[in-house]
Structure formats: structure tokens, C-alpha cells
Amino acid sequence: MLSISGPSLFIKQAMDYLRSIRKRELHIKVLLMICASVTFVGLLLIFIFVFRESLPAFTRLGLPNLFSTHWNPDVSHPEAGNYGMLPFVVGTLYTTLGGLLVGAPLGIGSAIFIDQIAPPKIGTAIGRGIELIASIPSVVIGWFGLTLLVPMIGRLTDTSGFGILAASLVLGVMVLPTIAALSLESLRALPSELKEAAYGMGATRWQTIYKVLLPAARRGVLVAVILGMGRAIGEAMAVQMVIGNSRQLTFSLTNGTSTLAARIVTDMGESSGVFRSALFAQGLILLILAMLLILTIRLVSREKKETVR
Amino acid sequence: MRPEERRLFRLPQRLAFSILLVLSLSLLNPGCSLRRGGLIRVSGSTTLLPMVQEAANRFMAIYPGSTVLVQGGGSSVGIAQLNEGIMDIANSSRDLKEGENKGDLVDYKIALDVIAVIVHPDVRVENLTREQIKEIFTGEVVNWKDLGGADEPIMVVMRDRASGTREMFDKVVLGGEDPTGSAIECNSNGIMRETVASTKNSIGYISIGYVNSTVKAIKLEGAEPGAESAKKGIYPLSRFLHMFTKGEPSGRVADFIEYILSEDFQREVVSKEYIPVIEL
Structure with a gap:
């Protein structure tokens, strides 16, 4: 007391x-x-x-070992292992991009639909649904992916089904609510005069959305995509369950590979010495990658702003 | 303005009070029970962690006042900590290595782990030699037709680096060679079973306690995986799981080991995943 x-x-x-x-x-x-x-x-x-x-x-x-394509850690003699993380860097970039390609159009699209097109009741229902997706734990989405998505992809493509395609779809579902909710907020924050002025000048609904509202809400939508990307790049559990965790460098969508975050989760169990340190190095690279990606998105969007005006 | 402000600051204060209360209670609680009864510190193999944790929970219910703290960290870490005297018991999924036993470690075999090679139920192969399995897992053979199966690519599924199951499999079957890079890696017996069950043309390996109807366990060199063949020595993929103590255990530590070796625990818990030592 x-x-x-x-x-x-x-x-x-x-x-x-x-x-x-x-x-x-x-x-x-x-x-x-x-x-x-x-x-x-x-x-x-x-x-x-x-x-x-x-x-x-x-x-x-040394850098040559860490940035090779061969990952074969040695548990009892850590210094003798190979710790090349390049396959996982490629996997991380690939799946993050894939997840955004799936999640961003869906998220922004549903935000526009809820705010501009849908009748209020339907809009509210869809909004609640998206909020529900946001609250599903990543393990559950991963388990769903492992038991349903992976066998389905396997049947359709005649492969194991594990790989970047499955991981991208899972990540797409996971980033969708973040992107949708934040885009919706930025659309709602726009003054109604914008829309009224556009209609007053004879713009159609589609023209109003595409030429006036989206450019005006661009900053908010950008933040939405960046936060979605943050979720995608660091997601370990769900990705680990569907990507196959193979150690090979691959550019195919249906080959097993791994991401930095998934590899850390897979191997951290009994790692010690430089093996453990190599996993931390992967974490460091992951942090740097995330920051570089955010920077790139900001730069790209700034250029666009200048050309538009 | 004023009453609102006052209301604003009442809530955080109340919150802070309750958080402090919960924190102080949670700090006090284990301290008390530690002083009251015997404390048993266990660490080591992550393979054994779930089973020993279950044993600890049951043991603490039987002997109120005793506390069993179970940690993972790996077999090597557990044995090192036992030697340093930080732990009372070290769990290990392997035998002692050279230099680990300074002459005073006592070995208790608590279960027999038999590892079964499993395939997707649609795979027609029933029996493989050790050499064939090695060729599959190192990526030399990539099609089931070379092994008497259908003309389908082989999907290799293996465990992660930290796994004791993989350590034994790599040693016994692969002879220390590097598994193929395209192999799918799973973090646990359960996920391995799920993966092999849902992936066509796949092959993997799990502890025998996990085998069920969703996967097909195949013979190795003509021997069925199981207690019988392991006992006869014709099934090579088996290992004892150990508990080590520094010197003969006494008091609660001895009670705990006795409980793990008891018929009740061996039949009820150990048999779910492994072969109980009382059956050998």
C-alpha cells in the first residue's frame, strides 16, 4: 500500500x-x-x-558465408556450418510483394466500396467482416492455409503446394484488414465538398473516385499499404506453415523455400553460439529490408505527386 | 473544467493501483511456495519437454508444496547445466558424449523412441532399404518409379535442425550427409504428420506414437517399426530418452524420477508418444 x-x-x-x-x-x-x-x-x-x-x-x-545461398547450420560445431541467407532474403521480398499484390487491391477496393458505393447497411456489414478478419490469430490462418490452401494449390499445379504462392495468399488475407481499415479512414476524412464539386462539374461516380477522391486520400492509403507491408514482411507463424521451409533459392511460385522470419522461428529452438548469432543477423537484415522498402514506397509516391500536379 | 479533470485522473490511478496489485501478487506467490516445499529444477531436450512438463504438473498435484521447474534449451545445454550444478535433472534425447560425464552422472532411461518412416497413403511402396532412403533424402533418387512405385516425383519432408529426431535420422540413415535443399522442413512431429498426410507422393519420419491412419508407416529393411523389432535390434531407427542426475538422487528428485518410471505414468502419458520402458 x-x-x-x-x-x-x-x-x-x-x-x-x-x-x-x-x-x-x-x-x-x-x-x-x-x-x-x-x-x-x-x-x-x-x-x-x-x-x-x-x-x-x-x-x-564473415560476409561471404552469411550472404551465400547455402544454409546448413551445424548444431554441435556452430562455426563449421553454412549460414547463407540469400534464399530467405529472396523469399521474404517475394512473399511480401505477393501478399501486397493480393491484399492491397482487395483492401483499397473494399474501402472504396464501403465508403462510396455500398448502401450503409451492407457497408457496415462488410466493415464488421473485415474487422473480424483482423482479429483472427496468424496461427489459425496458417493452419487454414496448411490444411486447405496448400492441398488445393498442390492439386491445381501438380506440385507439393507449399511455396511462395501459398504464402502470398495467406499474407494477402492477413494484410487485407489493415489496408482496408486505414484506407477507409482516410477516405472518410475527406471533406464532402470534394465529392460535391466533382459531381457538380459533371464527373461520373467512377471519375470522382478515380480522379478526385483516391488522389486526395493518397497519403492515408499509402500509410495503409506501408503498415500492411510491415505486417507481411515480419509474419513468421502463418508463413512458416505454408511455405515449406526449404533451404533452396527459388524463383518459382510453387517451390518450397523460406523467409527470414520463418527461418528464425524454425531454427531458434536449439541454436547456440554463432548459429544463434546468424539468426540474429537475419533479424537485422529483416529490419533493414523493412526500412528500405518503406523508404522506397515513400520515394516512389513522392515522384508521382510531382508528376500529377 | 475541474471536475472533468479530476475524473480524468481517477481512472489511470485506479488502473495503476490494480496493475501494481496484480504484479505484486504474482511476484509473491511463487516465492512462498518455493520456501514451503522441495524445488526440483529440470532442463534439457525440447523433445522431452512436453512429457516432462506433464509429469511435473501431475507430480505437483500428488505432492502439494513441491515445485518442479522444467525448461527446454536442448540436450547439450541441460547436461552442461547439470554438471555446473544449476539443475537437478538433465533431460536428454541422446547418449552422453565424450567429456560430458565426469564420472558422477547417473543415467535413467525413461522411454524408447522409435522413429517410423512414413509416406502419403497413396504411395504404393511398402518397404525401403536404408540405402534407398538415404538416396531419397539426399536427392539422388527423385521419382517413385525408381523404387517400384508410380511415375511421380518424390516430395521429401524432414524435421528442423534443432530436432533430436532429425539428429538421429541424419546420423543413422544419411551418415552425416546433407539432406536435399528442396526438402520441406517441419517444426514438430504433429506438423510433419499433417504435411505428409496432405501432400501427395511425400515421405517423412515421425515418432511412432504419432503414427495414425492418415499416413502409412513403411518397413525399413523388411522390419516393421515398433517395440518388438527395436528390442530385437533389427530396426535401427530407435533411441532411448534419458534423464541424468549428478550422483544418486535423493529426496524429492528421487521421488520425481520414480514417478516418471512408475507404471501409471508410463502407461498413461509415455505410451502416447513413445514406447514405455516397462514394456521392454
């Missing part, structure tokens, strides 16, 4: 003080600043930790 009344007393005193200097908004500012800096410091700490843990892999195994 003593330890509890301590902080609350402190808060009260601090508040009295703030009131007395008549800056009532200040404590909110400070609180929000603390929130923001916790996020930033947390990110920084994660980066430092991952970097520190992966350092032994870089110094003792």
Missing part, C-alpha cells in the same frame, strides 16, 4: 504545481512526449540489441 500511495501523491503534487503556473496543457504535452519517446527509445534498443547479438556472426563467419 505504501508503494502505491507514493506515486499517486507525487502525481497530485506535480499537478498542483502545474496548475499553479497556469499551464494546464503542459502535463498532457509531457505525457505525450513520454509516450512518443518510449516508442523511439524502444525501437533504438531493439536495434542495438539485435545488432550486438548478430555481431559475432559477421566477425566470425
